Amino acid sequence: MANSYAQPILRTFDLSEGLRVVERLLAIADLRELEIDYKAHVSSTRTLTPLLEVLPWAQWHTGDDRDASSEAGDDPSAHLPIHLCAWAADPETVGAFLASLHDTPATVRWDFSGWPAAPEVGLDTGGCRGAFVTLCVNVRDLDLTEPATDHTVFVHVKQIEAERAPWLAAQIGLQVIGGLVMAPY
Template sequence: MSNSYALPILRTADLSEALRAVDGLLGIADLTGLEIDYEALISSPATLERLLGLLPRATWYAKGDEDASKEAGDDPAAHLPIRWSAWAESPETVPGFLTALNGTPATVRWDFMGWPPAPEVGLGYGGTRGAFVTLCVNVHDLELEQPAADHMVYVHVKYFEAGRAPWLAEQVGLRVIGDMVEAPY
């Protein structure tokens, strides 16, 4: 199984603008099997409480102390900061997740069946493992290593279909604004 490759198409301080770009991309995607994956670096007990209340199946491990984790039965509040993850969630959880963050660096990844054909760049239907959109909230990178006051939107494609990314950006009135990076998951 290979990772997808992501290219940034928007950097904005306006979360609503970022969500409009995501909605535009989702509007042209094959959303069969749509699910949402989340990652966050949580330092605040209040944020932790809100997120665990919203997504109780989430997992976590202590940043810098990977022996402390949900699997070990530890209390996450005693090990802040933690890296928190929730996988295969429903799209309806996105608004609550974004509201709960309160400045916390996080990613929201929409995972779906595929991208539409892009005949203008010589590409047919773009299937799974390269069909994602990621919104980086309060952070600039997919690894959550560059906290920021603004947000980024990335489109994911297969490496050999890199030409699809600029085409996708154009479909929502944007352009690629940075280099391609291998997605961490």
């Protein structure tokens, strides 16, 4: 599977504003096969415990070398900080996930069937490979390496359809606020 490319369209201190922007983007998307993917860098049991209640199937590991992990059957609370991931979750889990985070850097990615045609920029309907919206919570980047006190919304597109990102932003009254970057997953 090829990576998508993402461009930020909103940065805000108000998480509910970020969610409203996501909802406006989803309102123009083809939501067949909608699912949610999560990533978080968890450093406390205060966050870990409720996250595992919301996402009991979540996978986790420590560092890039994966010294300890859910695959090995290790206890995550004994190995903090950890990288937690959950794939293909139901949309109903978003609120509980966000409520569990406190100041933890995390991403919520909405994965769906496609973007609408953008005839103004010469693009037909966009397929699922580049059709995502990501809300970065307490972090500025998709890789979870730049902690922040604000939140950022990214639209994802195929690299060859880069002009779709500013078009999507314009459809909801916004504009891109940064460059196009390759998404990590």
